[in-house]
Amino acid sequence: MTIYDKWAATYNAEVGDEAQEYVAPILVAQYALKSCNNSTKGAVAILDAGCGTGLVGQALSLAGAKVIDGLDLSSPMLAVAKQTGVYRNLGQADLTRRIGKPDETYDIVTCVGTFTLGHVGPDPALREFVRVTRTNGIVAATILDEIWVSGGFKAEVERLRAESLVKVVAEELIDYVKGHGDKAVLVILEKIDGGSTPSSDGS
Numbered sequence: 001m002t003i004y005d006k007w008a009a010t011y012n013a014e015v016g017d018e019a020q021e022y023v024a025p026i027l028v029a030q031y032a033l034k035s036c037n038n039s040t041k042g043a044v045a046i047l048d049a050g051c052g053t054g055l056v057g058q059a060l061s062l063a064g065a066k067v068i069d070g071l072d073l074s075s076p077m078l079a080v081a082k083q084t085g086v087y088r089n090l091g092q093a094d095l096t097r098r099i100g101k102p103d104e105t106y107d108i109v110t111c112v113g114t115f116t117l118g119h120v121g122p123d124p125a126l127r128e129f130v131r132v133t134r135t136n137g138i139v140a141a142t143i144l145d146e147i148w149v150s151g152g153f154k155a156e157v158e159r160l161r162a163e164s165l166v167k168v169v170a171e172e173l174i175d176y177v178k179g180h181g182d183k184a185v186l187v188i189l190e191k192i193d194g195g196s197t198p199s200s201d202g203s
């Protein structure tokens with residue numbers, strides 16, 4: 001968090017704007033909206049988990065989304081996200097814990113760049129994303145390729161599928177930072193009808 005707190009002021013210049021190399025936010029925003037069953041883009045309620053400075057929110061907004069909430073652990077990153085003006089609500093939250101939102105709140109949950117080395121693990125985050133997603137809604141997340149298997153993400157997605165909580169719509173290797181050879185697995189999960197998702201604390 002110390003790194004992100006200090007990085008907030010220059011993050012966009014270094015990561016977002018520089019030659020448009022960090023392509024994951026735009027790719028995920030487009031995939032998520034395309035995969036969503038709610039065809040009225042402006043009415044789709046979206047949670048951007050690990051929103052950082054708001055690059056994903058901006059990409060979603062450009063693509064027509066209007067109801068976007070963001071969560072992140074770093075207050076300075078959230079302060080930059082607020083300046084984008086695209087988020088309805090922003091809040092500080094630790095994604096390694098239960099998310100303080102009711103079940104079935106969002107049509108889409110996005111999580112880009114936050115499932116990476118030393119950040120947030122698969123459990124309980126993925127299950128929590130599914131819990132706060134509406135039935136037939138979409139969870140769209142990137143997971144750095146080098147931790148997809150070793151970090152337990154692939155196994156957790158398989159568990160959610162085996163429990164009939166989600167259908168795996170896509171599991172695709174994408175460019176994360178173009179030209180740097182960095183790859184991420186883009187996972188699109190659709191919450192299945194009737195899949196009530198007990199949170200990690202059993203409630």
Ligand SMILES: C[S@@+](CC[C@H](N)C(=O)[O-])C[C@H]1O[C@@H](n2cnc3c(N)ncnc32)[C@H](O)[C@@H]1O
Binds near residue numbers: 119
């Ligand atoms: C690489 S940035 C990605 C930000 C944004 N999604 C993007 O694509 O530009 C990772 C973000 O994860 C956040 N983060 C790291 N650990 C977290 C945690 N436990 N809970 C919530 N956010 C966390 C950081 O503060 C940072 O904003």
